[in-house]
Amino acid sequence: MSRSFYVTTPIYYINSDPHIGSAYTTIVADVVARYKRMMGYDTFFLTGTDEHGQHVLRAAQKAGKDPKEFADELASRFVKLWKDLGITNDAFIRTTDDFHMKTVQDFFQKMYDKGDIYLGKYEGWYCVNCETFWTEKDLGEEKVCPTCHRPLEHIEEENYFFKLSKYTEPLLKHFKEHPDFVEPDFRRNEMLKILESGLEDVSVSRTSFDWGVPIPFDPKHVVYVWFDALINYVSAIGYGRNEEMFNKYWPADVHFIGKEINRFHSLIWPAMLMSVGLPLPKKIFAHGWLTVNGEKISKSKGNAVDPRILMKAYGIDALKYYLLRDIQFGHDGDFSEDNLITRINADLANDLGNLVHRTLAMISQNFDSLPTPKDEGEHDEELKDLTLKTIDEYFKFMDAFKFTQALESIWKLIRFGNKYIDLTEPWLLARDESKKNRLATVLYNLSDVIRNVSIMLSPILSNTSEEIFKRMGQTAKSMEDLGWHKTLSNTPIKVEKPLFPRIDTKKWKKVIIMTEEKKENVEKVSGSSKPQVTIDDFAKLDLRVARIVAAERIPKSEKLLKLQLEVGEEKRQIVAGIGKVYTPESLIGREIIIIFNLKPAKLMGVESNGMLMAAKDGEKLRLLTVDGYVDPGAKIS
Known part of the structure; x- marks a missing residue:
């Protein structure tokens, strides 16, 4: 029986075009899906768009369009971007899909029949942009949204409420019994703090507009957009209509989300599942915010960058490598085009590209095909030990979603591979016919390192990995193929242009141009204004x-x-x-x-x-x- 793995992104709210921030989460989920498939898992990868709510309705009205027409247009942009980025999602769900809306109604009815939904009156503050209710204790003197800092609207209307308070103790119990339920640990602690102070019932319907899912027993109410959105994780895999598929993939192995929606996913969503009697997801991973050149992503700053612009300039593999190498997943991170260029030149061109090009060129110059190892010698054991250690670390880090650490470990091996060339001096071995067997072993060992590196990088640098395998004449590529001396000998070698050409920073024109150019007069000091120190x-x-x-x-x-x-x-x-x-x-x-x-x-x-x-x-x-x-x-x- 095959193992299954279910990974999701948040479904993206269609209040604007997709940008590098939304692409970040999707790229991470795609890397995990690719990795799990290579591990032999029957993997289901879900993403999609969140299309109901007051904010979408107002945006559609402002654009002079029907809300469904507006949603169709925005959702198609997400679909196209993920296709352009090579994202391997198995499904793309939209909250306007008929099957999803029917599932939401059935889910809501079950909670109502359980006695967990009741009619009341909501009076308080609401952020239309984030579609979020806020209580007085959440706010300071200025009534602005704690998440987006926009002014809040005070509303009074008849709503249905979910008895979230009823699930405070069951959730506390679950958190304590499953310490890795929410990660990173500091996000878990934030949720525990809320839990320990006691949960309050939450509004789950609206009556001031009708762009949403009608409540089956009271159609003048529409389901609150967040309640509607969270149910996508079960509706997409057949809950209520395809039990075989649903039972195969649920509970989800991991929901990847941004930290600003942690409360919805780690507290409200589990309580909803408890209400209808479904198992809770195994893990919720709330990552930090992504800024661009030190600034929060926004249209007004001109940094809501379409990832296709970066992909066209630098390549999708380089973009993905930078995002996972430089930004430690789970923490806030800054996207810097300067740092991206540095990574391309130092890591991809100098380290990886150089290792591949030097090795294949030397094989081509001295052998008809990839040689067979014959004479072991100095430094071979060190290279072997580091290769096997790297493989072990790779699995440990990838399973824990520590992508930065996984890549750092791989690059230690790549750098030692380049050092191994300098230590063994294959160009000298090639001059002495009696050392041909030793040369064959050195070049085979280097090829074996490259093959292992290529497999480990495949979930991230999928195109580069495929190209390396093609140049080496290798075919099999799964995580089971990792290991020492598993490279096929006597395969044809192709020496082609370097994988990653170096970027000349003096001539290169960067593609991120801020619309708000801040012309600050920064004093250029030729000498120190303070006394020199020893x-x-x-x-x-x-x-x-x-x-x-x-x-x-x-x-x-x-x-x-x-x-x-x-x-x-x-x-x-x-x-x-x-x-x-x-x-x-x-x-x-x-x-x-x-x-x-x-x-x-x-x-x-x-x-x-x-x-x-x-x-x-x-x-x-x-x-x-x-x-x-x-x-x-x-x-x-």
Whole structure:
């Protein structure tokens, strides 16, 4: 019996064209789906669009279109983008699909029959943009949405409510029995904090407009858009109409979502499932927000970039590699075109491309086809051990959705492969006929490394992996093919142009052009405005990497935040004046650099034991961090 794996993205709200932010989640889910298929799983990968609600209705009216016509147009853009990006989803669901709307009605009826739905009156604040209700305790003095910061509307209307409060204790029990139900752990802790304070019943219908799914027993009400949207995860796989398919794939193995919709997925959705008697998904993974060049993605800033523009300029594999290598999944991350170019030149062209091109060129120059290994020698065992270690680490990291770490591990092997060439000096072996057997082994070993690397990279760099296999004359490609000396010998070799040409940064024209060009007069200083320091002065500073595990505002201060840090085995508390730029929730999980040995001080009566490092340019402030993942407590030197 084959194993199944069900992976989903959120269904994207059609309030705007898809951009690099929405593509990020979809690319990650696609990588996981490809990986699981190569592991032998019967995989079902779902994505789609969320098309009901007041925001869509107003946008359609503004455009002078019928809401269904408006939805058809926007949904088709998502479908086309995923096709252009080579996304391998098995289904694309739309909440306007007839089968989905019927499932929503049946689901709602079951909850009503259970006694979990009741009629009441809602009075409070509503964000039309996010389609989210907010209570007074969620808001400050300014009645703006905590998520999108737009003004809220105060509404009063008759609604049906879901008895969410009834499921506080069952959810607490589930969280405690399944500690990896919500990841990363700091997102789980956020949900636990809400649970422990007690859940409140939530409105699940609207009467002020009719663009939605009518409630079967009271059609003047339409189902609240979020309630409607969440049910897509079961309607798409046949709930209520194809029980064989539904039982095959449910419960979902992982829902990939953005952190702003964690509460809906980790609290409301599980409670809904409990109400109708269905198993809960195995995991909800809430990743951070993606910014572009340090700015939040928005049309007004001109950085809501169509990924096709980047794909055309740099290639889809390079784009996917950068997103998964530079942005640690689960945390907030910034998309920088400069950093993308650096990764292409350093990692893809210099490291991977160079290893493949050098190896295949030397095989072509010295043998008719890929040689057979014969004489073992120095450094072979080291290469073998690192290959097998990398394979083990790869599975561990990929299964935990730690893509950055998986790629870092692979690149250690790639770099050692290039070093192995320098250590064994195959160009010298080629000059001595008596060393032909040793040359064959060296080049075979390098080919075996490339084959293993190609398989491990296949879920991410699928086109590149396919090209490498073609050039090496290899055919089989599944995770079972990983291992030492499994490469087929005597296969034809093709030497072609480098996989990734280097980009000349002096001549290259970048494709992300901000519409709001900020012309800031940054003073260019030829010399330091402060006295020079010696290396001994610098050595007095103990700079370390720290991870933020908790953050909160200090009462009566707009700027000061109290941060709880992990610094190796030690816990630290610092106070930082970054509250106007960063919200507490956006900081959780970030790795920062702190002055570890700064003398403790008190700010507004709160002790600060250390100081974080940040760069300031006018009003712009950015935290200093490290390139890639580093364990908290690591020293900066």
